[in-house]
Amino acid sequence: xxxxxxxxxxxxxxxxxxxxxxxxxxxxxxxxxxxxxxxxxxxxxxxxxxxxxxxxxxxxxxxxxxxxxxxxxxxxxxxxxxxxxxxxxxxxxxxxxxxxxxxxxxxxxxxxxxxxxxxxxxxxxxxxxxxxxxxxxxxxxxxxxxxxxxxxxxxxxxxxxxxxxxxxxxxxxxxxxxxxxxxxxxxxxxxxxxxxxxxxxxxxxxx
Ligand SMILES: [Zn+2]
Numbered sequence: 001x002x003x004x005x006x007x008x009x010x011x012x013x014x015x016x017x018x019x020x021x022x023x024x025x026x027x028x029x030x031x032x033x034x035x036x037x038x039x040x041x042x043x044x045x046x047x048x049x050x051x052x053x054x055x056x057x058x059x060x061x062x063x064x065x066x067x068x069x070x071x072x073x074x075x076x077x078x079x080x081x082x083x084x085x086x087x088x089x090x091x092x093x094x095x096x097x098x099x100x101x102x103x104x105x106x107x108x109x110x111x112x113x114x115x116x117x118x119x120x121x122x123x124x125x126x127x128x129x130x131x132x133x134x135x136x137x138x139x140x141x142x143x144x145x146x147x148x149x150x151x152x153x154x155x156x157x158x159x160x161x162x163x164x165x166x167x168x169x170x171x172x173x174x175x176x177x178x179x180x181x182x183x184x185x186x187x188x189x190x191x192x193x194x195x196x197x198x199x200x201x202x203x204x205x206x207x
Pocket of ligand 1: 028029077096097098135159160
């Protein structure tokens with residue numbers, strides 16, 4: 001369980017940091033990590049404020065959602081997290097936020113086009129929009145997986161943001177970049193013409 005305790009601490013630290021950054025508000029958003037040795041998921045609990053959260057509030061579940069360790073219920077979005085770990089053996093952390101600029105585009109159901117060079121390495125280019133699914137369902141994960149493919153983040157229709165990574169730090173920075181790109185896209189739209197980086201430049205950058 002040593003690995004799991006380390007992951008709990010990292011999840012706590014990153015959750016509090018994200019709350020202070022404005023990526024998380026109240027009890028919304030959730031963060032998890034997958035431990036490949038035990039095949040268990042360490043995830044934020046449901047309905048606990050981030051500013052009051054302690055390491056022992058973080059829970060451990062198996063891929064079917066059974067509580068293995070912890071005194072709370074897992075995040076209500078545990079099915080979305082588990083669906084991603086079951087389908088992608090290259091993903092070990094899932095980060096879900098309702099960060100405001102990106103969530104506004106999720107309400108518009110409008111992808112964030114490739115407008116900034118850092119979107120290539122950090123997000124795999126444009127940020128796509130997953131089809132609407134009811135919160136708390138497995139379908140949330142299924143729809144997200146359809147658009148994620150070679151992307152590292154996507155918008156969830158009328159809901160928020162999903163970012164994936166090999167580590168907690170990686171999924172966190174990707175969630176940050178989705179919000180950053182959304183914020184800049186918002187201001188660029190207000191300012192006039194949005195010039196999108198061409199496919200040709202995107203391919204040159206991917207080499
Ligand atoms: Zn949510």
